[in-house]
Amino acid sequence: MTTKITRRDWLVGGTALAGTMIASKIASAQTVPSPNLNPTPENPIRAGFNENVYGPSLKAKKVMEKAAETAHLYEFSGQMKLNQVIAKIENLPRDHIAIDNGSTPFLERAAFACAIQQGKLLTSDPAYMSVPSTAKMIGVEVIRVPVADDLSIDIDAMRAAMTDEVKLVYLCNPNNPIPSIIEKNALREFCIDMSKRALVLIDEAYYEYVDNPDFASMKDLVTEHKNIIVCRTASKIHGFAGVRMGFAFANPETLRLLVGPFNLSLSNVAVAGAIESYQDLEYQDFFKQKNRQSMDILEKMFKDLNLDFVKSNANFAFFNAGRPSTEIAKKLLEHGIVSGRPFPPFTNWVRMSTVKPEEMQYVVDVYKKEFG
Ligand SMILES: Cc1ncc(COP(=O)(O)O)c(C=O)c1O
Structure with a gap:
């Protein structure tokens, strides 16, 4: 069941959305499911x-419905347009952006890249499980550094745990399941230093939610530092967890470790929806x-x-x-x-x-x- 609410309700929120009051409102702008x-x-x-x-978003859903009419065709041109949209939003060169079905494919392939180099994975504990679980499954040794007493990721302890055998460093910022962030200057320095010795993957699945002056995305580093990868997903704020759409930002050569030059496995529905959603x-x-x-x-x-x-x-x-x-x-x-x-x-x-x-x-x- 869905309830229609006006754009004003969206923006005002709070009491304007309270229970039955909105149930009777018939308006034009957007339709969201009832609680x-x-x-x-x-x-x-x-x-x-x-x-x-x-x-x-309703706009994304509409576009996806339309795109479903051409679901029998391979997705060729939409991904070019999506790449352009993301490049503009993120202010990154187009060849530094890869697109896939969520961020999970990138996370898993980073673990495989580490295995191919016969390296170890260095990560915080706890961290989102995809990279460490994949690594463990394919025989990569995982060095887990416990979070500090205040449950923040312990950058200093991670530095201390770094060895020449580590070929992948993985951190979530914000972290999951602990929704803390890493202070931006400390993280920047950490990424640059570690990237001289290994691939560094910063998973920014939740970055859109952050409202904290101590936070910064590490995406700007990818143009200067070949071994740094930033992953993003449309699964969170865009509501695409079931549609599947994600991004990796890195040097083009590094991106080749994570995805082929042209991704034939993309869904035209997801690509069309993401183009709309990222602009909404x-x-x-x-x-x-x-x-x-x-x-x-x-x-x-x-x-x-x-x-x-x-x-x-x-x-x-x-x-x-x-x-x-x-x-x-x-x-x-x-x-x-x-x-x-x-x-x-x-x-x-x-x-x-x-x-x-x-x-x-x-x-x-x-x-x-x-x-x-
Ligand atoms: C930190 C983090 N990274 C990645 C993912 C998976 O994202 P996706 O749906 O893009 O594969 C999740 C899912 O909860 C997550 O918490």
């Missing part, structure tokens, strides 16, 4: 996967605003219940529930809420993704009732 306020284990509120629960700034603002509202609701609960949490720079929170996260997950699921999987050794910490503000309030009400 799920009667969730069940079979039809749950998905607060476990760091998705955009509103889905792609209104939607990106809308979703960022919704994310902030939901995060405020969550953080208020942490404060009300005196729970330790890491200030979030993404679309998910990480908090110490003071009891096993598996226990929390089981109880929440009984109420139709899916929360994040366990992240050992942080077995008492819960990763909770933002959902629509109305759903977030439901999650908080349930949590307070069960565990408050």
